[in-house]
Amino acid sequence: MAVQAYDVTARKAHQWTMVLLVVLGFLLGEPWGAVPLMVAGVIMLAGRFWWRADVVRQLTWRVLEPRGILKRVERVEDHDTRRVARLIGGAAWLAAAGLLLLGAPLAAWVIAFLIAIMVVLDAAFDFCALCFIVARFDRRGWTGS
């Protein structure tokens, strides 16, 4: 396997923005809180398959880093797991937005905040919560691998 360096600054900018969108949604309450949640879900899902839709990374690469507002830091890290996590997170936030619109705010915010906490752990501490969960399942033989 070839090792590849990634722009960690852009990843973290993206992650923190997604968390802020979730928090903003929560502060807005129901039903308008569904809008930032949906935006976060769409950016996560669309950006997974089409990098131009990842507007925070685009902003980081085109504006914030060139102007020196953020400093580009490249590091070899795994992105395979993060891509899976991104799919799960985006789908979960869209589902949470749907639940919010359907009148189930408690379930919506529990789901939204669980994902947001996982994102915060990666953004702040480079801790892959999904890897941790999968490793625990593997060691118990629950993944079928």
Next chain:
Amino acid sequence: MDRLLVVAAAAAGLLILVIAARAVAGRRTRRAQALSPSEVWNVLGANPDGSSAVVLFTTPSCAECGTQRALLRGVRVIEVDASKRPDVAARFGVLTAPTTAILLPDGRVRAVNHGFAGADRLASQLA
């Protein structure tokens, strides 16, 4: 206002969780570092060859492990599947995969990285 308090409580809870997790990881690392060199080689079923080594703990579904393995080229790597050798994983306090334990040439455990360890960190630990 109530919602702001919920966000603040969630942030505080997360902080406490992180502090607790770091304490657990630190305790497990110290336990691994307390292993004697003979215990280390015995548990691993390997022999010292006079060079530093890295014990790489993996699991079958670990996607990050391939990248971690690639970063360890040029170093002696002793790979352990934590799902098949839970006894070894327990002795080294493995919490997640990948986990890397840095062994000094004499077999003492210098450091344990719980989770993916970047090239810079590995280089400094192996220096």
